Amino acid sequence: MxxxxxxxxxxxxxxxxxxxxxxxxxxxxxxxxxxxxxxxxxxxxxxxxxxxxxxxxxxxxxxxxxxxxxxxxxxxxxxxxxxxxxxxxxxxxxxxxxxxxxxxxxxxxxxxxxxxxxxxxxxxxxxxxxxxxxxxxxxxxxxxxxxxxxxxxxxxxxxxxxxxxxxxxxxxxxxxxxxxxxxxxxxxxxxxxxxxxxxxxxxxxxxxxxxxxxxxxxxxxxxxxxxxxxxxxxxEAMWEEYMMDDAEVCVVAFGITSRVAKNAVLTARKEGIKAGLIRPITLWPFPNAPFEAAADKVKAFISAELSMGQMIEDIKLATKCKKPVTLCNRCGGMILAPDEILDAIRNAEKGELA
Amino acid sequence: MKTTEILIAGFGGQGILFSGKFLAYKGLMEELQVSWLPSYGPEMRGGTANCNVILSDTPVGSPIITTPDVLIAMNLPSLQKYVNTVRCGGQIYIDSSLINIKVERNDVEVFYIPVTQMAKDEGIGSLANMIIVGHLLENHPELSFDGASEVVENLVPPKKAALKELNMKALSLGKNYNK
Incomplete structure (x- = not known):
């Protein structure tokens, strides 16, 4: 090593x-x-x-x-x-x-x-x-x-x-x-x-x-x-997919938020919810390919970001709004906790979208 | 899968970030996955300081600790702020020279060690933090005391070589406390 x-x-x-x-x-x-x-x-x-x-x-x-x-x-x-x-x-x-x-x-x-x-x-x-x-x-x-x-x-x-x-x-x-x-x-x-x-x-x-x-x-x-x-x-588009094979709820997050999201996805899986994560590594070019594929498979997307909702627009474009995209966010220097993303996953799984 | 989340909190000047660095390096030496996240906000400039250290045998997800397994509280405001966030079955290490209240939870293990006083008595006034860390190492076999001197060697800059021995002295004091 x-x-x-x-x-x-x-x-x-x-x-x-x-x-x-x-x-x-x-x-x-x-x-x-x-x-x-x-x-x-x-x-x-x-x-x-x-x-x-x-x-x-x-x-x-x-x-x-x-x-x-x-x-x-x-x-x-x-x-x-x-x-x-x-x-x-x-x-x-x-x-x-x-x-x-x-x-x-x-x-x-x-x-x-x-x-x-x-x-x-x-x-x-x-x-x-x-x-x-x-x-x-x-x-x-x-x-x-x-x-x-x-x-x-x-x-x-x-x-x-x-x-x-x-x-x-x-x-x-x-x-x-x-x-x-x-x-x-x-x-x-x-x-x-x-x-x-x-x-x-x-x-x-x-x-x-x-x-x-x-x-x-x-x-x-x-x-x-x-x-x-x-x-x-x-x-040049780059991304990472995490537990997306059979995912029904897709969290989308980049940078620090993607790490919090991974914790939330893991906990959701333990609860029996099929959650997954797409992490864009290039934000431009935005990686459209994994979203085109996921849009036909998942129930809903969750854009987890530390802003009032900016990446969410690119997700809607990439998925051509085929599935609902909901925002899970904090801002101003506050960071999402795993539980906040987990709640969003649970709600999306139940079809209750914000 | 074993993950230990350690939250160290106190005021600026107590070596909060340094003790976190020590634990992170120790974890690195033990071939663990580690993350170290300091507070860097305005509160740190003349107020409270804290540091999140995660040691794990699998890759670290979020580096931000919300429910620590271990809390090291070096002053009263820090204990009051974080005491109820500690995971059930977790540990709390308290500098009982500076904190004169008792933890009112019975689902956690609490160590009261008068480290500030001990450091003063031994003439190593600024190293109370490392006495607590020494005691923590003793309680955590995944970290162990072996190799501590190598970590200190790495962390203390050559210009301050005299501090190496003093750090080791502080760690030993903590290791042997209550024995």
Whole structure:
């Protein structure tokens, strides 16, 4: 067995990023993700990397834009209010088709909100946040091990498709420690002929920009970009199914909530209720396939999330509303207890839907 | 399948998170699945601190403890807050130097240990937490006392090497309490 070490989720992200070849980190501290910046501040100078605490979140995302344009593996991290500040830069990065990794260790909102865990930036991450037509690949880790593996995956996908990968975590997974191993970490690298690396008087200038003043050119660019997004939707959806083989009630949850949901599913099974769980690992692209299959088999879906009901819309789209979808939620930094999800499962089993 | 959910609660400065880390590392050494979740909210900054540690021989589901098997209460507000959440048949460890009430439940096993006073008497004032942990190890064969020094070795930074011996002293005090 590989050596297991105990690490905080936030530290696992930072260590994995370094292992993935990231040598440029730009950030600004905010609870509950500050350990990422602290880890980078300690490690980057020792390995010839750059750690820079910018004057603001807006500055840090634009530094990411610059380093990405130069072909570097680069990242920033923040928590909810800080990610709102980065939204402009996210749109520019998307409009320029350069790869970057952005981490959001979510806390309760809106506004300054609180500092306890939340999942209420689902819309912001999967539907936009910044302006214009664009997408980000959104990865939702549910363990410290996944904080690491999805960070590595995120860099890989970002380079492969020239897109932003966002790690959408939450305060709990960020702060908790679990055993983790880094063995078998395969790092892929990609040619970046588009990067601003200096022409050496040997090639034409590369230009990276998101400004297209001629509408027909901008439209063409957007159409092309959405072809790329289609490829991603086709190839990159990830999910986990748990006890779904014969399930009659399907709980849907991601991140920390999926772990609470597993406890609830297990207890329901002990009571004789055929419950199961679908855990989306990519929130965009949303994994439609398991929902299409489940929609013909289960009685009902339960969207368990730490928000006022955001993922539930994607579940309804993915299942084409064939079966009822009910919401089981807490928000503002409160976390669902296994019993709350269990009650929702019992009600769904009896056909009593909220 | 055996899972032990341990909730450690007290005030900032009592080493609540450190004792949780010790138990998590010990579990790791025993090849168990473990999770460690600290409180990080505003309450921790100058108020109560708590830490959730889960040790299991199967993968840990939710890292958030709602009904602990073991409660370590290092001050009165913590005991009052969590005493009724402890699972029937569970254990409660109490720093009886700081908590002068008795638990009014008879479906749990309660250990009253005056650890703050013991630590003071032995000149290891900040290590009351580890005395309780030492006693807990003695009661939990799945963790055992063996290898405790290796865990301390891993946890105490080289700059504070002197603390290693003191931590071991505290653990031994707890181990031998009431013998």
């Amino acid at each position: 590989a050596d297991r070490i105990l690490m905080k989720g936030n530290e696992a992200i930072a260590e994995a990023a370094i292992r993935a070849g990231c040598r440029h980190y730009f950030g600004y501290p905010i609870t509950p993700q500050t350990e990422i910046a602290a880890y980078m501040a300690k490690k980057m100078p020792k390995i010839g990397g750059v750690f820079l605490q910018a004057e603001s979140e807006i500055a840090s995302i634009n530094m990411v834009y610059g380093a990405a344009a130069a072909g570097m593996r680069v990242m920033t991290s923040s928590s909810s209010p800080g990610v709102s500040l980065k939204a402009e830069g996210l749109s520019y990065i998307a409009g320029s088709d350069v790869p970057a990794l952005v981490v959001n260790v979510q806390r309760g909102g809106p506004g300054l909100g609180g500092i306890q865990p939340s999942q209420s930036d689902y819309f912001q991450a999967t539907k936009g946040g910044g302006h214009g037509d664009y997408r980000m690949i959104v990865l939702a880790p549910a363990s410290v091990q996944e904080m690491a593996s999805l960070t590595i995956k995120g860099f890989d996908l970002a380079d492969k498709y020239c897109i932003t990968s966002m790690i959408l975590a939450d305060g709990t997974i960020g702060q908790m420690m679990e055993p983790i191993t880094f063995e078998d970490t395969e790092i892929k690298t990609y040619e970046k002929p588009w990067a601003l690396t200096g022409t050496g008087c040997a090639r034409k200038h590369n230009i990276i920009n998101s400004l297209y003043l001629k509408p027909d050119e901008l439209e063409k660019k957007n159409f092309e970009r959405y072809e790329k997004y289609k490829e991603i939707e086709k190839n």
